[in-house]
Amino acid sequence: MQTNLHPSFKNTVVGDEAEAILRSCVHCGFCTATCPTYQEIADERDGPRGRIYLIKQLLETGSATEKTREHLDKCLSCRSCETTCPSGVQYARLADLGKEIIEQQQTRPLQEQFVRWALRQVLPYQKRFTALLRVGQVFRPVMPAAIQQKIPLRVKSLTWPATTQSRTMLLLAGCAQPGATPNTNAAAARVLDRLGVTLKEAPKAGCCGAVSYHLSKHDEGLNFMRNNIDAWWPEIEAGAEAIIITASGCGAMVQDYGELLKGDSQYAKKAKRVSELAKDLSEAITVTDIEKLSFKESKATTAVHCPCSLQHALKLPDSVEPLLKAAGLATTKTKDKHLCCGSAGTYSILQPELSGKLLDNKIKALSIENPDRIVTANVGCQLHIATKADVPVQHWIELIDEALI
Secondary structure, rough: OOOOOOOOOOHHHHHHHHHHHHHHHHHHHHHHHOOHHHHHHHHHOHHHHHHHHHHHHHHOOOOOHHHHHHHHHHOOOOOHHHHHHHOOOHHHHHHHHHHHHHHHHHHHHEEEEEEEHHHHHHOOHHHHHHHHHHHHHHHHHHHHHHHHOOOOOOOOOOOOOOOOOOEEEEEOOOOOHHOOOOHHHHHHHHHHHOOOOEEEEOOOOOOOOHHHHOOOHHHHHHHHHHHHHHHHHHHOOOOOOOEEEEOHHHHHHHHHHHHHHHOOOHHHHHHHHHHHHHEEEHHOOOHHHHHHHOOOOOOOOOEOOHHHHHHHOOOOOOHHHHHHHHHOEEOOOOOOOOOOOOOOOOOOHHHHHHHHHHHHHHHHHHHHOOOOEEEEEOOHHHHHHHHHOOOEEHHHHHHHHHEEO
C-alpha cells in the first residue's frame, strides 16, 4: 500500500515505521473474516483493513477526525488479523502508532480522560489495585447486581513451596493477579516445585507496561519495562533459566521488550535478553513433565479458552489442552476459538457494550458441550468470563495443581 507521508511525518521514526508496515498490506481483506469487531458491527471501518486505511489517511493528511479515533478505540488489539494475514502485516504495531498520534493531536472529553487516567493510576500498581478490590469485596453484598458481577469473590490463598530446588526461574507477579486470582502463581510454583524448579519473584518488578502502553502513554509504558529489566537483571546474571509469565497478556508485552526498547542504548541489549528468556507457563511445562507426575482421577469436563494473547501474539494456540489431557483431565469441544472474549486489557471498561456482546458469544462458544468448568491462561479473560459464566472459571495451572496426588 503506497503512502505519501505528510511533511510532519516524513523522516521521523514513527512515520518511517508506519509507512513500512503500510507497504506490506495488499488490501486482500482476509483479516476482516477473523476480526471480532467487524463480525459484530459489519462496518469496514471497524475491521483491520478499514482501520489501516484510516491510519494511512492520518499519515497522509497530518490529522484525523474524531470518527477515526472512535473506530480505532473499538479495536481490541487481539491480533487475530495478524494470524490470518498472508502478507505478515504488523497490524497491532500500526494501530499502536496510529492511536498514539491521535492521542497527541486530539483532546478527549473530560470523562474519558478521567477514566483513562484512573486506569493508569490503579491497574499497574499491585498495592493500589488490591486495596481497592478488597474494599469492593467488603461492600459487594450491598451493591447493585451489575456491579457485584464485576467484583470477584475473595479466595483463600494457597501456600507456596518451602523447598528450594536446584533450578531457578523468575516469575512475574503481575498487577491485578496477586489480588484477584492469587492462586494462579501459587499453583504454578507448586507444580514446578514437583518438577525440580523454584519460582522466584523479584520484589521490585511491577506492571509489564501493557496498561500504559496500550492506552497510548508509550513513554510511561517503556518506563515500567525498564523498571522490570532492572529488577530482573541481577537474577538473570545469577543464572535464572527463564522468566515465567502466567498471564499471557503480560507475556505478549514482555516478549516485545526487545523490539520496543531497541532504540534505547542503555537498555537495548538487556531488553533483548529479557524477551529471549520470557516464557508463557505452557512453554515451561511440557507433556513429558506432566507424565512424570501422578494425578487423581476426575470425571469433570473442562472447556479451554485460549486467550488472544496466547494464540495470536505468542503463537501458542495449542499449548494448554495437551497438558490437561496428559494429566487425565477431559476437555470439551468449543467453537470460534480464534475470537476474543471481549476482555482485552482495559477494553471491557472502555467499551462495555461491545465487550459484553463478545463475551456473550464466547460463553455460548465455550458451553456447547456443557462443561463443568472453564479454564484460560490470562487473568483478564478469567475475570471477564467469570462475570457471566454459570460454571467456575480458573487458570489451567490451578486444575493441574488440584489434581496432583
